[in-house]
Amino acid sequence: MPAINVNVNGKSASGEVETRTLLADFLRNSLGLTGTHVGCDTSQCGACVVLLDGKAVKSCAVLAVQADGAEVTTVEGLEVDGELHPVQKAFREHHGLQCGFCTPGMMMTAVDLIRRKPDLDEHTVREELEGNLCRCTGYHNIVKAVLAAAEDMR
Amino acid sequence: MYQFNYIRPTTLDDAAAQLGSADDPKLLAGGQTLIPTLKARLAMPSDLIDISALKELAFIRAEGDAITIGAGTTHADVSVSPEVLKAIPALAHLAGMIGDPAVRHRGTIGGSIANNDPAADYPGACLALDAKIHTTKRLIEADKFFTGMFETALEPDEIIKEVTFPHPEKAAYAKFRNPASRYAMVGVFVAKGPWGIRVAVTGAGQNGVYRCEEMEAALAKSWTPEAVANIKIAAKGLNSDMHGTAEYRAHLITVMAKRAVEASLT
Ligand SMILES: Cc1cc2nc3c(=O)[nH]c(=O)nc-3n(C[C@H](O)[C@H](O)[C@H](O)COP(=O)(O)OP(=O)(O)OC[C@H]3O[C@@H](n4cnc5c(N)ncnc54)[C@H](O)[C@@H]3O)c2cc1C
Ligand code: FES
Ligand code: FES
Numbered sequence: 001m002p003a004i005n006v007n008v009n010g011k012s013a014s015g016e017v018e019t020r021t022l023l024a025d026f027l028r029n030s031l032g033l034t035g036t037h038v039g040c041d042t043s044q045c046g047a048c049v050v051l052l053d054g055k056a057v058k059s060c061a062v063l064a065v066q067a068d069g070a071e072v073t074t075v076e077g078l079e080v081d082g083e084l085h086p087v088q089k090a091f092r093e094h095h096g097l098q099c100g101f102c103t104p105g106m107m108m109t110a111v112d113l114i115r116r117k118p119d120l121d122e123h124t125v126r127e128e129l130e131g132n133l134c135r136c137t138g139y140h141n142i143v144k145a146v147l148a149a150a151e152d153m154r
Numbered sequence: 155m156y157q158f159n160y161i162r163p164t165t166l167d168d169a170a171a172q173l174g175s176a177d178d179p180k181l182l183a184g185g186q187t188l189i190p191t192l193k194a195r196l197a198m199p200s201d202l203i204d205i206s207a208l209k210e211l212a213f214i215r216a217e218g219d220a221i222t223i224g225a226g227t228t229h230a231d232v233s234v235s236p237e238v239l240k241a242i243p244a245l246a247h248l249a250g251m252i253g254d255p256a257v258r259h260r261g262t263i264g265g266s267i268a269n270n271d272p273a274a275d276y277p278g279a280c281l282a283l284d285a286k287i288h289t290t291k292r293l294i295e296a297d298k299f300f301t302g303m304f305e306t307a308l309e310p311d312e313i314i315k316e317v318t319f320p321h322p323e324k325a326a327y328a329k330f331r332n333p334a335s336r337y338a339m340v341g342v343f344v345a346k347g348p349w350g351i352r353v354a355v356t357g358a359g360q361n362g363v364y365r366c367e368e369m370e371a372a373l374a375k376s377w378t379p380e381a382v383a384n385i386k387i388a389a390k391g392l393n394s395d396m397h398g399t400a401e402y403r404a405h406l407i408t409v410m411a412k413r414a415v416e417a418s419l420t
Contacts, residue, residue: 002160019160019202020192043190044335046256055230055259061189062260063182065160066204109255130336131254 004068008033009077017064024048026064027074035075035104039133046132049105049112050074056112058131075104078111087111087149096145098136106132110146120150155192159201166313169205170290174311176201181313183226183265186257211264211315214238219321221245225264225314230255232263242283244325244343244418248275251329253336264314270362272303272393273337275329277363281354282343283325286318303362322347324377326418328410330357332397339398340406342366344414346377353382353411358392358403369411377418382411 001016008031015030027033027050036059039047043061050059051073059072078085087110090096097103106129113128114120125146126139134142159176163169173179180199182188183206191197205211211226216237223232232238233250252258252266252275266276267287280287280296287294290313299307308314322345329341338357345352353369356362372381387407389400398406 019158020155022189022193041190041193043186043193043257046254049256052259056256057259058256060193061185061256063160063185063189063202065162066182066185066206112255128255131256 002065002068004065006064006067006069007071009073019063019065021064022060023050023052023062023064023067023072024059026067027059027072033074033076037101037104039101039105044131044133045102045105046109047102047105049108049132051108051112054112054115056109073108075107078107085111086152087114087146090145090149090152091142094141094145094148096137096142102132102134102136106134106142110149113146114150114153118150118154120147122147156195156198158192158199160204161201162204162207164208166205166208166210166290166315169203169208170311170313172201172203173313176203179203181205181268183262183268184228184260185265186253186261187265187269187271205313206260206262211262213316216241220318221321222316222318223263224316226262227264229253229258229261229263229266233258241321242319242325244322244327244345245279245283245319248279248327248329248343251275251327251331257336263317267299267317268306268308268314270300270302270304270306271337272359272362273332273335273339273341273357274363275327275338275341275356278338278341278343278354278356279319279327280317281363281365282345282352283319283322284345284347284349284352285320288315288318289313290315300363303360305362320347320349324418326414326416328413328417330406330410340403340410342407342410342414344369344373344411344418346373346418350374351377355407358407360391360393366407366411373415377415379412379416379419382408382415384408385411 037047039045177200179201213224325345387404392400
Protein backbone atom coordinates (compact mmCIF):
# COMPACT_ATOMS: atom_id res chain seq x y z
CA MET A 1 0.00 0.00 0.00
CA PRO A 2 1.36 3.45 -0.87
CA ALA A 3 2.37 5.71 2.01
CA ILE A 4 1.14 9.27 1.74
CA ASN A 5 1.79 12.47 3.59
CA VAL A 6 -0.81 15.21 3.51
CA ASN A 7 -0.82 18.49 5.35
CA VAL A 8 -4.27 18.53 6.91
CA ASN A 9 -5.42 21.66 8.71
CA GLY A 10 -1.82 22.78 9.14
CA LYS A 11 -0.55 19.48 10.55
CA SER A 12 1.37 16.80 8.74
CA ALA A 13 -0.63 13.57 8.50
CA SER A 14 0.92 10.35 7.24
CA GLY A 15 -0.64 7.02 6.54
CA GLU A 16 -0.77 4.01 4.30
CA VAL A 17 -3.75 3.82 1.99
CA GLU A 18 -5.03 1.57 -0.73
CA THR A 19 -4.74 3.21 -4.13
CA ARG A 20 -8.53 3.15 -4.37
CA THR A 21 -9.10 4.96 -1.04
CA LEU A 22 -10.96 8.21 -1.54
CA LEU A 23 -9.66 11.38 0.10
CA ALA A 24 -12.98 11.58 1.99
CA ASP A 25 -12.42 8.13 3.47
CA PHE A 26 -8.80 8.88 4.38
CA LEU A 27 -9.92 11.98 6.26
CA ARG A 28 -12.79 10.24 8.02
CA ASN A 29 -11.45 6.75 8.67
CA SER A 30 -7.70 7.18 8.96
CA LEU A 31 -7.59 10.63 10.55
CA GLY A 32 -10.92 10.58 12.38
CA LEU A 33 -11.92 13.91 10.85
CA THR A 34 -15.59 13.04 10.54
CA GLY A 35 -16.68 16.61 9.92
CA THR A 36 -16.30 15.86 6.21
CA HIS A 37 -19.54 14.09 5.32
CA VAL A 38 -20.32 11.66 2.52
CA GLY A 39 -23.88 12.04 1.27
CA CYS A 40 -23.95 10.30 -2.10
CA ASP A 41 -22.26 7.80 -4.38
CA THR A 42 -22.45 9.95 -7.49
CA SER A 43 -20.36 13.03 -6.57
CA GLN A 44 -23.39 15.28 -6.80
CA CYS A 45 -24.29 16.34 -3.23
CA GLY A 46 -21.31 18.43 -2.12
CA ALA A 47 -21.37 17.27 1.53
CA CYS A 48 -17.73 16.18 1.21
CA VAL A 49 -16.27 19.47 -0.06
CA VAL A 50 -12.84 20.33 1.38
CA LEU A 51 -10.14 22.74 0.25
CA LEU A 52 -7.33 21.03 -1.66
CA ASP A 53 -4.40 23.43 -2.08
CA GLY A 54 -6.84 26.22 -1.32
CA LYS A 55 -9.58 25.25 -3.78
CA ALA A 56 -12.95 23.65 -3.07
CA VAL A 57 -13.11 20.08 -4.34
CA LYS A 58 -15.29 17.06 -3.68
CA SER A 59 -13.17 14.77 -1.52
CA CYS A 60 -15.23 11.81 -2.77
CA ALA A 61 -13.96 12.49 -6.30
CA VAL A 62 -10.25 12.68 -5.44
CA LEU A 63 -8.10 9.68 -4.51
CA ALA A 64 -6.17 9.92 -1.25
CA VAL A 65 -2.95 9.10 -3.16
CA GLN A 66 -3.56 12.14 -5.34
CA ALA A 67 -3.42 14.36 -2.25
CA ASP A 68 0.08 13.13 -1.35
CA GLY A 69 2.17 16.25 -0.72
CA ALA A 70 -0.83 18.58 -0.86
CA GLU A 71 -2.56 20.82 1.68
CA VAL A 72 -6.08 20.02 2.75
CA THR A 73 -8.41 22.11 4.89
CA THR A 74 -11.50 20.48 6.36
CA VAL A 75 -14.28 22.03 8.39
CA GLU A 76 -12.31 21.16 11.54
CA GLY A 77 -9.57 23.49 10.32
CA LEU A 78 -11.76 26.57 10.00
CA GLU A 79 -11.64 27.79 13.58
CA VAL A 80 -8.48 29.45 14.78
CA ASP A 81 -7.48 29.27 18.47
CA GLY A 82 -11.01 28.44 19.57
CA GLU A 83 -12.45 31.34 17.58
CA LEU A 84 -15.04 30.32 14.96
CA HIS A 85 -14.43 31.31 11.34
CA PRO A 86 -16.69 34.17 10.15
CA VAL A 87 -18.53 31.67 7.92
CA GLN A 88 -19.21 29.40 10.91
CA LYS A 89 -20.39 32.36 12.99
CA ALA A 90 -22.71 33.49 10.23
CA PHE A 91 -24.23 30.01 9.82
CA ARG A 92 -24.98 29.97 13.56
CA GLU A 93 -26.28 33.54 13.64
CA HIS A 94 -28.54 33.16 10.59
CA HIS A 95 -29.67 29.63 11.38
CA GLY A 96 -28.11 28.36 8.15
CA LEU A 97 -28.61 24.72 9.12
CA GLN A 98 -31.17 22.29 10.42
CA CYS A 99 -29.93 18.69 10.60
CA GLY A 100 -26.40 19.86 9.77
CA PHE A 101 -25.54 17.11 7.34
CA CYS A 102 -24.83 19.41 4.40
CA THR A 103 -23.27 22.11 6.57
CA PRO A 104 -19.55 21.24 6.40
CA GLY A 105 -19.67 21.10 2.59
CA MET A 106 -21.73 24.28 2.45
CA MET A 107 -19.26 26.13 4.65
CA MET A 108 -16.17 24.95 2.78
CA THR A 109 -17.83 25.95 -0.51
CA ALA A 110 -18.66 29.33 1.02
CA VAL A 111 -15.09 29.90 2.20
CA ASP A 112 -13.83 29.16 -1.31
CA LEU A 113 -16.50 31.35 -2.88
CA ILE A 114 -15.71 34.36 -0.67
CA ARG A 115 -12.02 33.96 -1.53
CA ARG A 116 -12.80 34.05 -5.28
CA LYS A 117 -15.60 36.60 -5.24
CA PRO A 118 -15.51 38.85 -2.16
CA ASP A 119 -18.23 41.09 -3.63
CA LEU A 120 -21.23 38.79 -3.50
CA ASP A 121 -24.87 39.25 -4.30
CA GLU A 122 -27.72 36.85 -3.64
CA HIS A 123 -27.97 35.58 -7.21
CA THR A 124 -24.27 34.72 -7.32
CA VAL A 125 -24.45 32.88 -3.99
CA ARG A 126 -27.36 30.77 -5.21
CA GLU A 127 -25.57 29.92 -8.46
CA GLU A 128 -22.32 29.07 -6.71
CA LEU A 129 -24.01 26.78 -4.19
CA GLU A 130 -25.60 24.67 -6.92
CA GLY A 131 -23.28 21.75 -6.20
CA ASN A 132 -24.32 21.59 -2.55
CA LEU A 133 -27.62 19.93 -1.81
CA CYS A 134 -29.59 20.55 1.39
CA ARG A 135 -32.63 18.45 2.22
CA CYS A 136 -33.76 20.61 5.15
CA THR A 137 -33.44 24.35 5.02
CA GLY A 138 -34.75 25.41 1.62
CA TYR A 139 -31.43 27.26 1.23
CA HIS A 140 -32.77 30.65 2.22
CA ASN A 141 -30.88 31.00 5.48
CA ILE A 142 -27.77 29.43 4.00
CA VAL A 143 -27.71 32.16 1.37
CA LYS A 144 -28.22 34.81 4.08
CA ALA A 145 -25.38 33.35 6.12
CA VAL A 146 -22.97 33.35 3.18
CA LEU A 147 -23.83 36.95 2.32
CA ALA A 148 -23.37 38.00 5.96
CA ALA A 149 -20.02 36.22 6.22
CA ALA A 150 -18.79 37.87 3.01
CA GLU A 151 -19.83 41.25 4.42
CA ASP A 152 -18.09 40.49 7.71
CA MET A 153 -14.88 39.46 5.97
CA ARG A 154 -14.66 42.52 3.72
CA MET B 155 -13.94 0.38 -6.54
CA TYR B 156 -11.85 -2.49 -7.84
CA GLN B 157 -8.12 -2.54 -7.14
CA PHE B 158 -5.72 -0.84 -9.54
CA ASN B 159 -2.11 0.29 -9.69
CA TYR B 160 -1.62 4.02 -9.37
CA ILE B 161 1.08 5.72 -11.42
CA ARG B 162 1.92 9.41 -11.32
CA PRO B 163 4.28 10.16 -14.23
CA THR B 164 6.23 13.41 -14.10
CA THR B 165 6.32 14.10 -17.84
CA LEU B 166 3.94 13.64 -20.74
CA ASP B 167 6.43 11.37 -22.52
CA ASP B 168 6.57 9.19 -19.46
CA ALA B 169 2.77 9.10 -19.30
CA ALA B 170 2.58 8.08 -22.96
CA ALA B 171 5.13 5.31 -22.39
CA GLN B 172 3.24 3.99 -19.36
CA LEU B 173 -0.01 4.11 -21.32
CA GLY B 174 1.58 2.08 -24.11
CA SER B 175 3.00 -0.60 -21.85
CA ALA B 176 0.48 -1.26 -19.04
CA ASP B 177 -2.01 -4.08 -19.27
CA ASP B 178 -5.35 -2.26 -19.35
CA PRO B 179 -4.55 1.28 -18.31
CA LYS B 180 -6.67 4.42 -18.06
CA LEU B 181 -5.62 8.04 -17.86
CA LEU B 182 -6.84 9.94 -14.82
CA ALA B 183 -7.21 13.69 -15.38
CA GLY B 184 -9.65 15.65 -13.19
CA GLY B 185 -11.36 12.42 -12.17
CA GLN B 186 -14.78 14.07 -12.20
CA THR B 187 -16.12 11.43 -14.58
CA LEU B 188 -13.67 8.61 -14.04
CA ILE B 189 -13.72 8.43 -10.22
CA PRO B 190 -17.54 8.28 -9.98
CA THR B 191 -17.40 5.61 -12.73
CA LEU B 192 -14.86 3.59 -10.76
CA LYS B 193 -16.89 4.00 -7.57
CA ALA B 194 -19.87 2.49 -9.36
CA ARG B 195 -17.64 -0.38 -10.55
CA LEU B 196 -18.45 0.44 -14.15
CA ALA B 197 -14.78 0.23 -15.10
CA MET B 198 -11.93 -2.05 -14.03
CA PRO B 199 -8.62 -0.65 -15.30
CA SER B 200 -5.39 -2.40 -14.28
CA ASP B 201 -3.52 0.89 -13.92
CA LEU B 202 -4.51 4.52 -13.43
CA ILE B 203 -2.03 6.91 -14.96
CA ASP B 204 -2.56 10.22 -13.19
CA ILE B 205 -1.86 13.15 -15.52
CA SER B 206 -3.62 15.71 -13.30
CA ALA B 207 -0.38 17.07 -11.86
CA LEU B 208 1.43 17.47 -15.21
CA LYS B 209 2.18 21.19 -15.43
CA GLU B 210 3.02 20.91 -19.14
CA LEU B 211 -0.66 20.12 -19.85
CA ALA B 212 -2.11 23.07 -17.90
CA PHE B 213 -1.83 26.32 -19.86
CA ILE B 214 -3.73 28.82 -21.95
CA ARG B 215 -1.82 30.39 -24.82
CA ALA B 216 -3.08 33.25 -26.97
CA GLU B 217 -1.44 33.17 -30.39
CA GLY B 218 -2.48 35.52 -33.22
CA ASP B 219 -5.92 34.47 -34.33
CA ALA B 220 -6.31 31.44 -32.07
CA ILE B 221 -6.22 30.28 -28.48
CA THR B 222 -4.63 27.01 -27.46
CA ILE B 223 -5.69 25.35 -24.24
CA GLY B 224 -3.68 22.55 -22.62
CA ALA B 225 -5.63 19.33 -22.09
CA GLY B 226 -5.08 19.50 -18.33
CA THR B 227 -6.51 23.01 -17.94
CA THR B 228 -9.45 23.06 -15.54
CA HIS B 229 -12.88 24.40 -16.37
CA ALA B 230 -12.38 26.98 -13.59
CA ASP B 231 -9.17 28.30 -15.16
CA VAL B 232 -10.76 28.59 -18.62
CA SER B 233 -13.81 30.39 -17.19
CA VAL B 234 -11.75 33.25 -15.71
CA SER B 235 -8.89 33.39 -18.23
CA PRO B 236 -8.41 36.99 -19.48
CA GLU B 237 -7.19 35.65 -22.85
CA VAL B 238 -10.27 33.46 -23.36
CA LEU B 239 -12.63 36.15 -22.07
CA LYS B 240 -11.18 38.57 -24.59
CA ALA B 241 -10.99 36.41 -27.71
CA ILE B 242 -13.79 33.83 -27.22
CA PRO B 243 -16.00 34.93 -24.31
CA ALA B 244 -18.54 32.25 -25.27
CA LEU B 245 -15.97 29.59 -24.39
CA ALA B 246 -15.24 31.10 -20.96
CA HIS B 247 -18.98 31.32 -20.35
CA LEU B 248 -19.44 27.68 -21.31
CA ALA B 249 -16.62 26.53 -19.00
CA GLY B 250 -18.19 28.51 -16.13
CA MET B 251 -21.49 26.66 -16.62
CA ILE B 252 -20.09 23.15 -16.33
CA GLY B 253 -21.27 21.33 -13.21
CA ASP B 254 -20.52 23.30 -10.06
CA PRO B 255 -17.48 25.12 -8.62
CA ALA B 256 -15.92 21.97 -7.10
CA VAL B 257 -16.28 20.06 -10.39
CA ARG B 258 -14.78 23.02 -12.25
CA HIS B 259 -11.73 23.07 -9.95
CA ARG B 260 -10.77 19.52 -10.99
CA GLY B 261 -12.43 18.73 -14.33
CA THR B 262 -10.34 19.36 -17.46
CA ILE B 263 -11.02 20.12 -21.10
CA GLY B 264 -9.01 17.05 -22.19
CA GLY B 265 -11.02 14.75 -19.95
CA SER B 266 -14.27 16.26 -21.09
CA ILE B 267 -13.68 15.82 -24.80
CA ALA B 268 -12.00 12.40 -24.41
CA ASN B 269 -15.06 11.23 -22.53
CA ASN B 270 -17.50 12.72 -25.10
CA ASP B 271 -20.54 12.42 -22.86
CA PRO B 272 -23.57 13.12 -25.09
CA ALA B 273 -24.65 15.81 -22.60
CA ALA B 274 -21.23 17.44 -22.11
CA ASP B 275 -20.62 21.06 -23.07
CA TYR B 276 -17.10 21.26 -24.56
CA PRO B 277 -17.78 18.94 -27.51
CA GLY B 278 -20.30 21.50 -28.82
CA ALA B 279 -17.75 24.31 -28.60
CA CYS B 280 -15.09 22.22 -30.36
CA LEU B 281 -17.41 21.33 -33.21
CA ALA B 282 -18.88 24.81 -33.71
CA LEU B 283 -15.53 26.59 -33.45
CA ASP B 284 -13.76 24.15 -35.78
CA ALA B 285 -11.23 23.28 -33.07
CA LYS B 286 -8.05 21.31 -33.71
CA ILE B 287 -7.28 18.58 -31.23
CA HIS B 288 -3.57 17.86 -30.86
CA THR B 289 -2.62 14.51 -29.41
CA THR B 290 0.65 12.72 -28.67
CA LYS B 291 0.34 11.21 -32.15
CA ARG B 292 -1.40 13.60 -34.54
CA LEU B 293 -3.79 16.46 -35.14
CA ILE B 294 -7.50 15.63 -35.31
CA GLU B 295 -10.16 18.04 -36.59
CA ALA B 296 -13.17 18.36 -34.28
CA ASP B 297 -15.36 17.20 -37.18
CA LYS B 298 -13.55 13.87 -37.16
CA PHE B 299 -12.94 13.58 -33.42
CA PHE B 300 -16.42 12.96 -31.98
CA THR B 301 -17.53 9.66 -33.46
CA GLY B 302 -20.53 8.69 -31.34
CA MET B 303 -21.92 8.55 -27.83
CA PHE B 304 -18.92 8.29 -25.44
CA GLU B 305 -16.79 7.57 -28.52
CA THR B 306 -13.95 9.48 -30.12
CA ALA B 307 -11.27 8.96 -32.76
CA LEU B 308 -8.65 8.55 -30.00
CA GLU B 309 -6.62 5.36 -30.00
CA PRO B 310 -6.17 3.55 -26.67
CA ASP B 311 -2.57 4.76 -26.24
CA GLU B 312 -3.14 8.33 -27.45
CA ILE B 313 -3.20 11.35 -25.11
CA ILE B 314 -4.79 14.70 -25.89
CA LYS B 315 -2.17 17.41 -25.46
CA GLU B 316 -4.00 20.60 -26.35
CA VAL B 317 -6.95 22.06 -28.20
CA THR B 318 -6.70 25.04 -30.55
CA PHE B 319 -9.73 27.30 -31.02
CA PRO B 320 -9.58 29.85 -33.85
CA HIS B 321 -11.14 33.25 -33.03
CA PRO B 322 -14.74 33.48 -34.21
CA GLU B 323 -16.40 36.64 -35.51
CA LYS B 324 -19.49 35.77 -33.55
CA ALA B 325 -20.14 32.99 -31.08
CA ALA B 326 -22.40 32.11 -28.17
CA TYR B 327 -23.59 29.12 -26.19
CA ALA B 328 -27.03 28.61 -24.70
CA LYS B 329 -27.62 25.69 -22.34
CA PHE B 330 -30.75 24.33 -20.76
CA ARG B 331 -29.42 22.57 -17.69
CA ASN B 332 -30.74 19.44 -16.18
CA PRO B 333 -31.42 20.86 -12.73
CA ALA B 334 -30.24 17.73 -10.93
CA SER B 335 -27.06 16.82 -12.81
CA ARG B 336 -26.25 20.27 -14.27
CA TYR B 337 -25.33 18.59 -17.57
CA ALA B 338 -27.04 19.88 -20.72
CA MET B 339 -30.58 18.73 -21.43
CA VAL B 340 -29.88 20.61 -24.63
CA GLY B 341 -27.04 22.98 -25.39
CA VAL B 342 -26.54 24.87 -28.65
CA PHE B 343 -23.26 26.52 -29.65
CA VAL B 344 -23.48 28.89 -32.63
CA ALA B 345 -20.39 30.30 -34.31
CA LYS B 346 -19.39 32.23 -37.38
CA GLY B 347 -15.81 32.52 -38.56
CA PRO B 348 -13.48 32.06 -41.52
CA TRP B 349 -14.50 28.37 -41.43
CA GLY B 350 -18.14 29.23 -42.06
CA ILE B 351 -21.23 29.05 -39.93
CA ARG B 352 -21.75 26.23 -37.50
CA VAL B 353 -24.48 25.19 -35.11
CA ALA B 354 -23.50 22.37 -32.74
CA VAL B 355 -26.09 20.63 -30.60
CA THR B 356 -25.25 18.72 -27.45
CA GLY B 357 -27.47 16.85 -24.99
CA ALA B 358 -30.03 15.87 -27.60
CA GLY B 359 -28.59 13.55 -30.24
CA GLN B 360 -28.53 9.79 -29.77
CA ASN B 361 -25.02 9.73 -31.20
CA GLY B 362 -23.79 12.63 -29.10
CA VAL B 363 -22.88 16.08 -30.36
CA TYR B 364 -23.83 16.92 -33.95
CA ARG B 365 -24.20 19.84 -36.35
CA CYS B 366 -27.62 21.11 -37.31
CA GLU B 367 -27.26 21.87 -41.01
CA GLU B 368 -30.76 23.26 -41.41
CA MET B 369 -29.97 25.99 -38.89
CA GLU B 370 -26.55 26.61 -40.39
CA ALA B 371 -28.17 27.28 -43.77
CA ALA B 372 -30.74 29.62 -42.24
CA LEU B 373 -28.07 31.58 -40.36
CA ALA B 374 -25.96 31.84 -43.51
CA LYS B 375 -28.83 33.78 -45.09
CA SER B 376 -29.40 35.95 -42.04
CA TRP B 377 -27.56 35.87 -38.70
CA THR B 378 -30.59 36.77 -36.61
CA PRO B 379 -32.60 35.00 -33.90
CA GLU B 380 -35.63 35.14 -36.23
CA ALA B 381 -33.80 33.05 -38.82
CA VAL B 382 -33.87 30.01 -36.51
CA ALA B 383 -36.94 30.81 -34.40
CA ASN B 384 -39.39 28.97 -36.63
CA ILE B 385 -37.31 25.97 -37.54
CA LYS B 386 -39.08 22.84 -36.36
CA ILE B 387 -36.57 20.12 -35.48
CA ALA B 388 -37.69 16.52 -36.01
CA ALA B 389 -37.71 14.38 -32.87
CA LYS B 390 -36.37 11.36 -34.75
CA GLY B 391 -32.87 10.40 -33.60
CA LEU B 392 -33.06 12.47 -30.41
CA ASN B 393 -32.80 11.16 -26.86
CA SER B 394 -35.82 10.29 -24.77
CA ASP B 395 -35.24 9.60 -21.10
CA MET B 396 -36.71 10.23 -17.66
CA HIS B 397 -35.71 13.90 -17.92
CA GLY B 398 -37.46 14.67 -21.19
CA THR B 399 -38.91 13.23 -24.37
CA ALA B 400 -37.35 13.52 -27.82
CA GLU B 401 -40.13 15.97 -28.76
CA TYR B 402 -39.29 18.16 -25.79
CA ARG B 403 -35.60 18.16 -26.68
CA ALA B 404 -36.43 18.96 -30.33
CA HIS B 405 -38.34 22.01 -29.15
CA LEU B 406 -35.50 23.03 -26.82
CA ILE B 407 -33.00 22.98 -29.69
CA THR B 408 -34.89 25.75 -31.46
CA VAL B 409 -35.27 27.77 -28.26
CA MET B 410 -31.61 27.40 -27.32
CA ALA B 411 -30.45 28.22 -30.87
CA LYS B 412 -32.54 31.39 -30.82
CA ARG B 413 -31.11 32.41 -27.44
CA ALA B 414 -27.56 31.68 -28.56
CA VAL B 415 -27.87 33.83 -31.68
CA GLU B 416 -29.40 36.59 -29.57
CA ALA B 417 -26.52 36.39 -27.11
CA SER B 418 -23.98 36.47 -29.94
CA LEU B 419 -25.29 39.89 -30.97
CA THR B 420 -24.85 41.58 -27.58
C1 LIG C 1 -21.65 16.68 -10.41
C2 LIG C 1 -21.03 16.77 -11.79
C3 LIG C 1 -21.59 17.62 -12.72
C4 LIG C 1 -21.05 17.74 -14.00
N1 LIG C 1 -21.64 18.58 -14.89
C5 LIG C 1 -21.14 18.69 -16.13
C6 LIG C 1 -21.74 19.60 -17.07
O1 LIG C 1 -22.67 20.33 -16.76
N2 LIG C 1 -21.21 19.65 -18.32
C7 LIG C 1 -20.14 18.89 -18.68
O2 LIG C 1 -19.71 19.00 -19.82
N3 LIG C 1 -19.55 18.04 -17.82
C8 LIG C 1 -20.02 17.92 -16.55
N4 LIG C 1 -19.40 17.09 -15.66
C9 LIG C 1 -18.23 16.31 -16.11
C10 LIG C 1 -16.94 17.11 -15.92
O3 LIG C 1 -16.88 18.18 -16.83
C11 LIG C 1 -15.69 16.26 -16.07
O4 LIG C 1 -14.67 17.04 -15.58
C12 LIG C 1 -15.32 15.84 -17.46
O5 LIG C 1 -16.33 15.19 -18.14
C13 LIG C 1 -14.16 14.86 -17.44
O6 LIG C 1 -12.98 15.55 -17.23
P1 LIG C 1 -11.95 15.09 -16.15
O7 LIG C 1 -10.74 15.95 -16.33
O8 LIG C 1 -12.57 15.08 -14.83
O9 LIG C 1 -11.57 13.63 -16.68
P2 LIG C 1 -11.50 12.20 -15.98
O10 LIG C 1 -12.74 11.91 -15.26
O11 LIG C 1 -10.22 12.09 -15.24
O12 LIG C 1 -11.38 11.31 -17.29
C14 LIG C 1 -12.47 11.12 -18.17
C15 LIG C 1 -12.05 10.22 -19.33
O13 LIG C 1 -11.17 10.92 -20.21
C16 LIG C 1 -9.91 10.25 -20.35
N5 LIG C 1 -8.90 11.31 -20.43
C17 LIG C 1 -8.70 12.32 -19.53
N6 LIG C 1 -7.75 13.16 -19.98
C18 LIG C 1 -7.34 12.70 -21.17
C19 LIG C 1 -6.37 13.15 -22.13
N7 LIG C 1 -5.64 14.26 -21.94
N8 LIG C 1 -6.22 12.42 -23.27
C20 LIG C 1 -6.95 11.30 -23.48
N9 LIG C 1 -7.88 10.83 -22.62
C21 LIG C 1 -8.07 11.52 -21.48
C22 LIG C 1 -9.82 9.38 -19.12
O14 LIG C 1 -9.01 8.27 -19.33
C23 LIG C 1 -11.27 8.99 -18.90
O15 LIG C 1 -11.63 7.93 -19.73
C24 LIG C 1 -19.91 16.96 -14.37
C25 LIG C 1 -19.34 16.09 -13.42
C26 LIG C 1 -19.87 15.99 -12.14
C27 LIG C 1 -19.25 15.07 -11.14
S1 FES D 1 -20.30 12.74 -1.05
FE1 FES D 1 -21.78 13.59 -2.39
S2 FES D 1 -20.51 14.85 -3.61
FE2 FES D 1 -19.06 13.87 -2.39
S1 FES E 1 -29.39 21.12 7.06
FE1 FES E 1 -30.06 19.10 6.73
S2 FES E 1 -29.28 18.71 4.75
FE2 FES E 1 -28.90 20.79 4.98
